[in-house]
Amino acid sequence: MDLNFGINGSISVEAARPVLVDTSTPIGIVVPFGDTDGEFKVFNSADEMKTYLEEKGATEDDLAYKTANAISLQNARGKIVVKFVTYTKDADGNDTTKQSVLDGLDVLKTAPQDENILTTPDLIICPEYSYDTDVAAKMDSLASLFRATAIVDVNAPDEATANSFANNFGSRYMLLYNGRSKAEGKLYPTSALIAGLIAYWDAGGDNGYDPFGYARSHSNRIVKGVSGSERIIEYFDGVDCEARRLRQNGIGSIVQDIGWRSYGFETRDIDPIWQSLERVRAFHRWLEAIIEANKWARDRSADQLVWVKKTCAEFFRKLTGANIALGYEIYLDPNLTDVTAGKFTFVLKTANMPSIRELNFELVFSDDWNNAFVNWINSI
Structure with missing residues (x-):
């Protein structure tokens, strides 16, 4: 029965909804460290991760500490999700840590749902251990699930070996980078340096806040703290050289060119359209933002x-x-x-x-x- 007395009112919406792109770039890491009991942790910054490792007795030579410091050197901001694994050896003394890293990637897969993490990594690294076909392939699988980018260390002794390793992959979710890099008098995993570089420029870089940093190429950026490379990478403008040949095959390098700079931001996807990593990253973020902004319309009237x-x-x-x-x-x-x-x-x-x-x-x-x-x- 209608009630014909009193004053009635209602509210409704006739407006476009805002589409907000998530511009944060969380970094997911699987790395060995001896005194963490395989912990799965999230840090608000690389410096916070360094402090945690120092409290656990880490030295500057530990791979986990180098990884955190490499990201910190780039002044990167944002969350870091870390699955620590333990170093292991078989009865003959052979390093079997690789299996721990593979298992660690399975744990990293749960990061968006783990009540203590609740973060989806946008960059995935396994410093040093990613120079293994099995590890890199699993990183690719996880990056595809997250629509993220797996950054792989190509620690090959020469150009031919680097190309042979790269030829195992053809994914738009991988960024291959050549060799280890010198920083603070030590050799650092290049994947950690590049992860920090990307996170820094995604957040706006040197010129203040840039809301579209995620949509830009991060090639030709100064990699802070780097003073050399483990293996000399030949680079010249305007002529054939190793760095250009490697990039043509989807392998980036940190090269000396008015400072030590990133050189390459390409994937190895078979489709040339998706060999541009900035295009891959931009389109996925745009799609996710559009889906999120329009969830309200599900099961509503078609008008x-x-x-x-x-x-x-x-x-x-x-x-x-x-x-x-x-x-x-x-x-x-x-x-x-x-x-x-x-x-x-x-x-x-x-x-x-x-x-x-x-x-x-x-x-x-x-x-x-x-x-x-x-x-x-x-x-x-």
């Missing part, structure tokens, strides 16, 4: 799709206005939409702003001005 479309349009309009996307188009695909069944598919077309990977100059000698020169002389 609310108007606001779903407007929400997506507003998001891509802002990306285009900030020169992060080149443009966009949004429409319901009639071939993938069944109105009666309540199944709707929006197609979101866009393109990220590409980075300059090759810049060529052609300097041409010309005699076009010879007559002008003669006339000038004659006029004096």
Whole structure:
């Protein structure tokens, strides 16, 4: 029965929802350390991880400490999720820590649901041990699940061996980097340095807060603290050299080029479109943000799709206005939409702003001005 007395009111929404991209870059690490009893921990910073290790008796030569310090050297901000494993040997004295690392990756897989962690890593490293096909392959699997990036140490003694190792992989979720690097008079795992570099620039880098750091290439960045490499990597502008050949095969390097800089931000995906790591990372973050912003529409009346479309349009309009996307188009695909069944598919077309990977100059000698020169002389 209707009640016809009193004053009644209600509230409703007719507005596009904000699409918020998660710009944080948590780093997931599996690393051996002797006195942690295999703990699974989350730290708010690399310095906090260093303090914890110092309290546990770590020295500057411990791999876990080097890993934390490598990230700290880059001034990276953000959470670090660490699964510590123990060093093990078999009856013959052979190092069997690899299996502990593989098992540790299984534990890292639970990070988003573990009540003490509740963090999904965006970068995954297993310093030193990632230079093993089995470990790197499992890192790739986990990175694919998380839509993250596995950074792999390619500690090969020469170019041919590095290429042979790289040829085992063809994933858009892996970033391979060559060799160990010298920092503070010691050899550091390059994967940890690059992880810190990416996290730092994702958060805005040297120029203050950049909300789109995650969408940019982090090649040609100074890797702070680095003073050399374990193996000399030949690098020259404009000519064939080892660093350029390795990069062509999807292996980055830290090279000496007005300071020690990252050189390479490519995956080894078979599709050239997804060999650009910044494109892979941007598209996944955009997709996750769009899904999150539109969860409210699930099981609502279909006329609310108007606001779903407007929400997506507003998001891509802002990306285009900030020169992060080149443009966009949004429409319901009639071939993938069944109105009666309540199944709707929006197609979101866009393109990220590409980075300059090759810049060529052609300097041409010309005699076009010879007559002008003669006339000038004659006029004096």
